[in-house]
Amino acid sequence: MIVAHKKRWGILLTLLLSILTVVFIAPVFIVLMNSFKGQFFITDAPFAFPDAQTFVGLQNYVNGVQKIGFFSAFGYSLFITVGSVAVILLCTSMTAWYITRHKTHITRLLYYIFVFSMIVPFQMVMFTMSKMANLLGLENPFGIILIYLGFGAGLSVFLYCGFVKSIPLSIEEAADIDGCNPLQKFFLIVFPILRPITLTVAILNAMWIWNDYLLPSLVIGSRYRTIPVAVQYLQGGYGSRDMGALMAMLVLAIIPIILFYAFLQKHIIRGVIAGAIKE
């Protein structure tokens, strides 16, 4: 009796969750559907399937790619994200290890300033920071990596410090006895141990930098457009924009993220949980 009741309840729940899944996916699916319709058939009837009259094949994709230079935007996004994440991992892990292992007043102060920077909203520094970038000639895909290192430092140093604290000192002392210098000790012994937290830091920073809009638009937006900046660029005046191209570019912006998620799903979810709990 109870078993039958539980089973029925289970089926009902699965049904409910399946409906919710459809609701969750529907917005992306509707955008995909509209990306194959002529631009004047989108706004008024976004829920209609493309038909013989409205279907335009890949026309929107061709238009959109040309209008915003999608492939160069993709290239800039990829270069900036991969470059920044690599630099952040290397530099902040070294910094975090050093300030955790060599406690002085200065390193302690540094730690608190890094933690403090996490709560400062971007609007607080956006104007002065972009002037600074301008002054120092950092308005290019290389310079922006340095800026991302500065902005990513807070969270990354914080997460690395928490992990370094849990590594037993005896391992590092063994390396000292073997005559390693600090660099060898860090790269041969410590960095490999940091692997799990490195993955978390990499995923959190990659998700942030890939999707970031305001910072790249202020610093390099006039010359180098990343994907979010390029999508926003498509928005001319309200109503005058090419809805078809917009739909197609939204699809192209989502595809890399879905692929990334498909391959690294478990790590992403684990990384996001670890990041959230330590924040």
Add this chain to the structure above:
Amino acid sequence: MQRNVRKYVWLFLLPTLIAFLISFLIPFLAGIYLSFTEFTTVTDATWVGLQNYVRAFTEDRDFLNAFWFTLKFTIVSVLSVNLLAFILAFLLTKGLRGTNFFRTVFFVPNLIGGIVLGYIWQLIINGILSGMGVDLTYSATYGFWGLVVLMNWQMIGYMMIIYVAGLQNIPTEMQEVAAIDGAGGLQTLRHVTLPLLMPSITICTFLTLTNSFKMFDQNLALTAGAPGKETQMLALDIYNTFYGSIGQEGVGQAKAVIFFLLVAAFALIQLRVTKSREADL
């Protein structure tokens, strides 16, 4: 040995420190200073005292409107996101088949950037509204609920995952003992599950709170403030004060400082609450 390390200190610290100074610390301090000055290019600043802070509230009602709009949005979002995420997490920890699949799907929107999210929902909401012959720019009410729906779609999956992790940490014996003692489902939820879930609830509340309060990209893409500036949130108002008007840089910076203080206040309260809870355990 200690001297040996000192030789390497710059190698370990310098790259991060230089970047941190350039992109955060100097701009942050300069920002505080500039909020008390009038300037257009940073180098031509003249001291004006608190004038910018007064102007932020008196020149027009934009900042105050943005504040109330942001506050209302934050309250509604925090409540709805956390309630829905908790219900989902609760259902997904009942040991159903396919749980992993559902979890994976619900998390997807969180990976998509704010600008793209904004345009996805602009299409959907305008599509629904066009049946009534209007669109998002018709009334601030539509923009408000549009933003709430968008925020829920984006954050529910993320918060759900944290709640699931929290629920899985609660030993099943606790619930079994409660059941043996004759507690009903709701009683167990209220007196056993929820208190043990407090750490997750604090994290999720904090994350949704700061994310809603600081929202920018989604606001810019979905409504850009329309109609007029009625759906403009604080971050967007600050942006428009800097880049959408002339001679307002000082006012923009003063608004930014106020914005920072508000966010910092949230963070401090959060820290207090978490600390006091940890002491109880």
